[in-house]
Amino acid sequence: MIKQLRSWWKDTEIPNLIGRKKVDFSMFRDGTHIPVEFHPDFLEANQGQQPSLGEGRKVKLVHEDQNYEATLFKIDQVSAGREALQLRYNGNQTLKNLLIETFSHSYSYIMQERTNQQADDAKRPQVVVPEDQAEYIDFFATGVPFEYRLEFITFKSKPNVWWVNQGTTIQAEKEEGILWAPLLNSQGRKLYHWEMMREVKQGDIILHYSNKAIRYVSQVTDAAVEAPKPGSMANTNWQEDGRLVRTEYVELIPPIMLQQFNQQIMQVNLTQGPLHSGGGVNQGYLFRFSRQGLQVLQSLTAEVIWPNFTILDQDEAASNTENAHEVIPILPPTDSTIITLLHQIQSHIRRKGFFFPEHLIENFYLSLKTKPFVILAGISGTGKTRLVKLFAEAFGATGNNGQFTLIPVRPDWSDPADLLGYKDLSGRFKPGPLTEVLVEARKPENGHKPYFICMDEMNLARVEHYFSDLLSVLETQDWQEGKIQTQDLISSTLLDTPEDQVKFGSLGIPENVFLIGTVNMDETTHPFSKKVLDRANKLEFNYINLQQYPDFNVQVETSDSSDVAELNHLFLRSDYLQLVDAYDTNKELVVRTTERLVKINALLEDIHAHVGFRVRDAICFYMIYNERYKLMSEEEAFDWQLLQKILPRIQGSHSSVRRVLLKLMKEALGTGSGVTVNIEDLMDNDASPLYLKWAAGQTPPTAKHPQSARKLAFMLRRLEEDGFTSYWLS
Template sequence: MIKQLRSWWKDTEIPNLIGRKKVDFSIFRDGTHIPVEFHPDFLEANQGQQPNLGEGIKVKLIYEDRNYEATLFKIDQVSASREALQLRYNGNQTLKDLLIETFKHSYSYIMQERTNQLADDAKKPQVVVPEDQAEYIDFYATGIPFEYRLEFITYKAKPNVWWVNQGATIKEEKEEGILWAPLLNAQGRKLYHWETMKEVKQGDIILHYSNKAIRYVSQVTDAAVEAPKPGSMAKTNWQEEGRLVRTEYVELIPPIVLQQFNQQIMQLNLTQGPLHSGGGVNQGYLFRFSRQALQVLQSLTAEVSWPDFAILDQDEAASDMEGLREVIPILPPSDSSIPTFLHQIQSYIRRKGFFFPEHLIENFYLSLKAKPFVILAGISGTGKTRLVKLFAEALGATRDNGQFTLIPVRPDWSDPADLLGYKDLSGRFQAGPITKVFVEARKPENQQRPYFICLDEMNLARVEHYFSDMLSVLETQEWQEGRIQTQALISSTMLDTPEDQAEYGGLGIPENVFLIGTVNMDETTHPFSKKVLDRANTLEFNYINLQQYPDVNGEGEAGDPADLTQLNHLFLRSDYLQLVNAYDANKELVVRTTERLVKINTLLEDIHAHVGFRVRDAICFYMIYNDRYKLMSEEEAFDWQLLQKILPRIQGSHSSVRRVLLNLMKGALGTGSGVTVDLPKLMDEDASPLYMKWAAGQTPPAAKDPQSARKLAFMLRRLEEDGFTSFWLS
């Protein structure tokens, strides 16, 4: 088993390995902080012994038969509300000299970057050595407490891999065989994506990105020299002085478009790399790539003819993997494989004797991908809970292994303690059912497994009362070190004991947990507020075909769930948290979708049901995923989003509600349905000719957005017959 946290790593299959530490500035200065996830490893190496809080124990470090002294301290890390371990040797100059000499590459890189930061006279983050240049210290247990054997893994220079963004001048730069970047910007400051030019050396490999694709690869013939702006860039407003690199371009046929590889490369978490957390390309010129990233890119583009210089020697690559025991990041499946996986899931569900409408599985998947909170609504007995269970089961998440949890909601739930937990009279925290799942899901060995929580009959109690903390924390999602993190759910005032602080401290919503609520649509349940609706897709289960029978002949069909259980949580995890992350790679689709929402919002404003940026972004994400995976047409996908994100907000008895429904019906029917919506006439007369088209035994019109048109018809009928309508009652 592999576990990794920040600059520490461990493979439990390596005998006696306590952990591997990536070399950083603290190694040369005073020692290293040991993450809490690695405390058990050091405790085991010390045969159950550990320092008292605020004290230290002398440690012997052994390297090539020489002993070096250090101290293992346990401190109270107040800012994080937990204890911390630190290995210190700041007084041992002999050991520090050894480390500086051994890791001279890392030391030189870090000190040069620190000098540059001071020269810029600006506060900047800690210097991080690029992954393809990293060096490591391995700590091994010796069988004697507080005695560790050291092994050093040092850097051996190999060709670096770079990524350059080129725009209108790419043709001229190719013809001249150059890269060029200014020394300073218009404000007289250095930019890191220009400063990288001085690190380029002969033999390095460069990927050339332009107009949403990698179009060339080149090999550097001459390292950077200071040179004036070349003639090919005369029309740019950059300053005249810059750096020039000479390199030999080779065209890639076919060019490699961004969406072929961005999600896989993003998971490598390249320091100062070309892709931001949403998978789009960062603005700038020359970015760090890596040899591992190049290998991943080539594995995804077998159809591309790569030149020999760009193909890394396989024996050398294998040696790298053996020598460094490099951690291969968990990667998401390719975009092209998603339809196949969804077909396998649907086949598995059918073999279990359950049937759902066309595109429901794709819709459910896209909804979870856009936001890890989905509501399944409909009359009782339509298979809402069963869908969640079988979808999870197809991915290997079952009740037996703890990856599927059913939580029945009780009518008397009135605050978050019913879900999260409470502090008992003795001062101990008693975890609620959802907290227990979160604790399991965030364990290092479980972080790549998907966890599903089904809140059954969610609206038996008022969702805003018991689920409010979850809704708020869900909105704090942000990217940290390549993972989606949220704020903590449980207040520190609830955690009095060290055991509770270690177990529940800092517990947020793990990125591998997916929440699904089921609700019955009748008069006995509580309605949802817009706060809830804004944060979820609402899938409706109201149209049932009873004449469906188990697929008894499907047992041998390809797509057994065993093929799917190896899928990690990235199959479902969101790739985008903010629209800016997805905008540059999907600009045209985002603009088209937003323009349609603007027109709809104009109608909704009359009844104060219009949507904000949160809903706009969620709908755009859904549309982007659908486009990436080629699951449905753009119109079909927008139909589902109109049904699930817009219509649940509409309710009331006023004529203005009727006008909004009629206007939306006109848009949903489109011009090819053969049904004319005469708004002025229908506002004053019976609208039954519209909704009776969907009555039993009738053939509904060929609407542009059939799902939404059907729902609007039932909402109109409810309004005319009862004088009140709602998405939840129709």
């Protein structure tokens, strides 16, 4: 089993290994902080002994029969609300000199970067050595408490891999066999993506990106030298002085489109890499890539003939896995396999004897992918909870292994403590049912597993009362070191004991947790506020075909679902958190979708039901995923979003509500339905000829957006018959 947290790593299959520490600046200065997740490993190595709080124990570090003294301190880390271990040797200059000499590559890199930062120590950001150049110290138990054997893993000079963004000049640069970047911008300042040219050396590999694809790969023949701007760039407004690298271009056939690999490459830890958190390409010229990233790229492009200089030899490829100098990342499936995997999930559900309407599984998947909170609404007995359970089961997530949890909501729940937990009279924290799942999900060994939480009968209590903290924390999702992190869900003021602080402290919503609520809309339940509606897709289960019987003659796909069960959480995790993450690679679709929403918002403003940026972004993400995975047509996908994100906001009894429903119905029917919607006539007259076309036994007209048209017909009928309408009354 692999355990990894920040700069520490451990493979439990390696005998006596306490942990592997990536060399950073603190290792050369005074020692290292030991994450709380690795405290049990040091406790075991020390045979159950540990320093007292606020005190230290002398430690012997053994390397090649030489002994070096250090101290293991246990401190009260007040800011984090927990105890911490620190290994210090700041007074042992002999050991520090050994580390500087042994890890000269890391030391030179770190000191150069710190010099470039030109800031006081307190203000300098931490320098992170790129993964393909990293060096490590392995700590091994010796059988003697507080004595550790050290093994050093040093960097061996190998060709670096770079990524260059080239626009209209790519063909001219290819013909000349060069890269060129200016020394300074027009304001006389250095830019880091130009300064990278200084580090390019002979034999390095360069990936050439232009117009949404990697089109060439090259090998450097001459390292960078200062040179004036070449003629191929005469039309640019760059300054005349710059650096030039000579390299031999090889065309990649076919070119590798960004969407083929960006999500997988994002999982590789690339410091100052070319991709931003949303999978788009950063602005700039030259960026660090990595040999590991190159391997991932090659594994995704079997149809491309890569030149020999880009292929890792077998010894090196083996060392990357067996010796684990780099941790092989957990990768999401490729876009082209998503539809196949969803078909396998559907097959699993059918094998269990359940059938759901066309595209419902795709819609459910896209909704979870857009945001990890989805609401399933409908009358009782329609299979809402069963869908969640079977969908999770297809991933191997069951109640037995703790990856599927059903939480029945009680009518008396009135605040978040009912769900998250509370502090008892003795001062101990009593976790709620949801907190217990979050604690398991955030453990390093479980980070790749999807965890499904089904909030059953979610609106028996007022959702805004007991679920408010969850809703607020979900809005704090942000990218940190390639993972989605949120703010803390449980306040540290609730945690008095060290044990509680270790177990529950700094607990947010892990990126591998997916929340699904089931709701019934009747006289026993509570309606939703717009705060809830804005944050979730609402899937309806109201249209039931009771004449659907088991058919044992139907051929169900018999492919084993084990491939699905082995999928990690990245199959469902969001790739975009803000629109900027997706805009540059999906501009046309985003603009097209937003223009539709602008027209709809103009209608909704009359009844104060118009949407904001949160809903716009969510709908755009849904549409982007659908287009990437080729699951439905664009009109089908927008129909689901109109139904699930727009119509739930509409309710009331005024004539303005009637006008909005009629105008939306006209748009949903489209021009090919054969139904004429005269807004002014229907405002003053009986509209039953329009909505009765959806009555039982009738064949509804062909509609551009059939799901939304059917819902709008029911909402119009309710308005005429009852004088009031709502999405939730059907």
